[in-house]
Amino acid sequence: KVYEDVAQLPGLSYDFIVAGGGTAGLVVANRLTENSKFKVLVLEAGVSNVGVLDSEIPFLVGNLFGPTIYEWNYTTTPQSGLNGRVLSYPRAHMLGGCSSHNGMVYSRGSADDFNRYADLTGEPGWSWDQILLYFFKNEKISAPADHHNIQGQFNPSVHSTKGVTSVSLPGFDWPIFYHKVLQTTKELPEEFPFNLDTNSGKPLGLGWRQSTIGDGTRSSSATSYLASEFTQRENLHVLVHAQVSQLVDPSNVAGKVVFGGVRFSQGASQFTAKATKEIILSAGTVGTPNILMHSGIGDQTILKPLGIPTVLDLPSVGKGVQDHPFFSAVWSVNFTQTLESITQNTTRFDEAFAEWNKSHTGPFAMLGPTHIAWLRLDPNSSIFENFTDPSAGQDTPHIELSFSPGVGLAPLTGPGNFLSIGVVASDFDLFTLREALKSAQRFFKAPVWQDAIIGPTQNLENITTDALDAFIRNAVTPSSHLVGSAVMSARDAEDGVVIPDLLIKGARALRIIDASVFPIIPSAHTQAATYAVAERAADLIKQRWM
């Protein structure tokens, strides 16, 4: 059951306490309460997701950003690589966490990514072959909103229809755009080969976008893992508006620290909840190290000056986080089947809204982007003279191009119809971002676009590298794929925060299960990998206590 007020809870002693009811936290709570003997309390700082229409309607997610109650409303420190700009950094402050307000891309990453995690941690359980089972436990392939025939748009043999979170192909037809994008894979097959399914472990190429959408509605960890059939469980209690501040009652058991519970606040009041079996931190890449450090777990040279007594000296806490830089490039087009035909036309916007309300169909049943290309840099690129390739292997992309029949996330420059690519790149960023833009420019030079493209909205083609770099430094924003603030490492490694079964080093009965544990960012949007990690971690906990 989901509770709004702590006074409604029957008590404050549970077998397991999950701090953070986000993407990963709700997976863990759901799976543990499959065992009716386990009593689980989830403490979520944010609000309930129920009835939040902008979270339900895929097209309207943008309304949840900016200073809203659904957001922690974080900003970054000035970013020296981005001309000192201070950027907003979205993190959801609601049940379901970022899965309740993200872009819904379902992308798993490459097999190489997971095999590298297995190598780094010495734990074969994180390898692609073994983690695939957990992607399947999470994923429920569902019909697209328009129920079109999806044969030839994905490979069913690398998917599951039996999981919990709905995943589907685009549910609304943009015929001119679809045709031209797919035709480009035939005209420029070397650079943009068609990939039937970029979620097979081999993502390279251009394929149909898969999204965490079912029945034309966002499928988040809150709508899926907290569906009514699960909230009816008597052993599952979820409390919203409950912000965990720290772990309490540390004691020493056989040389390891054990915490008795957590302190949390609701309104102006403070409470303590006790955990008799385990405490699980799932507060996300920002929230989890925050709780750790307030509890005395972190780098003692940082904790001491803050007056926080060190309980566990783990210098890696909160350090080395990674994200993917993102920017958009926009081309003006002469066809009118674009997102602008809806966003710039009140009548069509209202019709689309009415259609979604009636049947969960129409353009509101998806976000803008329809296809994704995952690309590698040319192996002969000059960058490799100075940098070791940061990718996990030959089947792993450096670049993502996300194709949208409209401006998508980029600011609209004026009336008209547009298409855009969103560029998402990994490390050694400026070089890769420049190459990504050039790749997109080549894409739209394919013959099939010549009768449709009016031109780019900004001249980024015949300018100097310095001018292009200046543009990129001003345009890049985070992808919000933040990972790595409490990374897993090998059991005997001196660095890292958790061992491969996600228990905190030097502690007992205290785990971290969220995106903060990834030692290196996956070459993908991060929710699918986070779901898979949470599914596997829940199994590890069950094995420990059953």
Ligand SMILES: Cc1cc2nc3c(=O)[nH]c(=O)nc-3n(C[C@H](O)[C@H](O)[C@H](O)COP(=O)(O)OP(=O)(O)OC[C@H]3O[C@@H](n4cnc5c(N)ncnc54)[C@H](O)[C@@H]3O)c2cc1C
């Ligand atoms: C704007 C945006 C767009 C994105 N788009 C995509 C996409 O299209 N596809 C994709 O794969 N990934 C996307 N991501 C990334 C992906 O959603 C995240 O990597 C993933 O959801 C993180 O899951 P998590 O469980 O680690 O954290 P979260 O889902 O953030 O969960 C953490 C939860 O803990 C709560 N919390 C934090 N601190 C406390 C505390 N002290 N006490 C109690 N509760 C607390 C938070 O309110 C939150 O509910 C996007 C992210 C954002 C923000």
